[in-house]
Amino acid sequence: MKLYSTVTALIFILSLNAVAQSQSANVLAPVFQLGNQATTIPAPTGFAEAASQFESIRNQFTTTEAPGNEMLAVFLPQADCEKLRGGTFGPFNFYTKVSVRAAVRGESYSSARFADLIAYFRKNEVTLLDMNSPAMKATLRRLNQGLSDLNKKETNIDLPQLTRLGEFDTRPNVYSVMLLMNMTATSADSVTTTPILGGRTYLRVKDRMIYVYTYRKYTAAEDINVLRDFTKQWVTQILAAN
Numbered sequence: 001m002k003l004y005s006t007v008t009a010l011i012f013i014l015s016l017n018a019v020a021q022s023q024s025a026n027v028l029a030p031v032f033q034l035g036n037q038a039t040t041i042p043a044p045t046g047f048a049e050a051a052s053q054f055e056s057i058r059n060q061f062t063t064t065e066a067p068g069n070e071m072l073a074v075f076l077p078q079a080d081c082e083k084l085r086g087g088t089f090g091p092f093n094f095y096t097k098v099s100v101r102a103a104v105r106g107e108s109y110s111s112a113r114f115a116d117l118i119a120y121f122r123k124n125e126v127t128l129l130d131m132n133s134p135a136m137k138a139t140l141r142r143l144n145q146g147l148s149d150l151n152k153k154e155t156n157i158d159l160p161q162l163t164r165l166g167e168f169d170t171r172p173n174v175y176s177v178m179l180l181m182n183m184t185a186t187s188a189d190s191v192t193t194t195p196i197l198g199g200r201t202y203l204r205v206k207d208r209m210i211y212v213y214t215y216r217k218y219t220a221a222e223d224i225n226v227l228r229d230f231t232k233q234w235v236t237q238i239l240a241a242n
Helices: 004-014 055-063 076-083 112-128 134-151 220-239
Strands: 031-034 035-042 047-049 069-077 094-101 155-160 164-167 175-187 190-205 206-219
Touching: 035 206, 047 076, 047 094, 055 069, 055 134, 094 164, 112 190, 134 155, 164 190, 164 220, 175 220, 190 220, 206 220
Parallel strands: none
Antiparallel strands: 031 035, 047 069, 069 094, 094 206, 155 175, 164 175, 175 190, 190 206
16 A cells, blocks of 8 residues: 555656667557456557567566566557657657556455555555655665666666645546656766656456556646546546456
8 A cells, every 4th residue: 555656657757768679569458367357458549558569668667666566567659659669769758557566466355445545545645655754765766776777877866755736536446646746867977857747546447456657747737637637538448448
């Protein structure tokens, strides 16, 4: 019941050195076996699953996934996948990820258990979002080491306090919150600061629990509405597919 994996996911917005292998597009909705349940994760409209197509994407997201989590899928806009397929790519301005807690991957997750999770988050959100906590600092150290290894040069991420923008989807089996942060990435040859919107959804799919992340570079207030509506539509799409 930790939020630390949200911070882990955010760092890839500034991963500028992705080198893709040319492969054919993955057009089928990926299916993941969670215990005895097959769970389908369809791509958002206009997106494609990227971790199965590009080794560099899979390696980056797997290497720096939060401890205790398993990355299931990464979705990028189809236009970005085409750039990757052509061997060039710029910063991630819009992407999504789906993860699961390894310890509960195959467990039945009741509606009562889901309600307890949301109550826990609401009660402890100040602590969970505290970037100065020992747990968050340890997570950042791990992320910096992972990025440095991937980029083959020392890379450090600085994250000030997260700004919570509130809950935006609280339907049965769905709990979504939105966060805003300014993230600074420093390496030997560059310093880049980027404002990022992050949506995190706790999603109960039948009797399984998954985390749905949506991220968008923040350039104007309208981006909040764009990410909110996009996330709600995609979550609805996932539920309908199962």
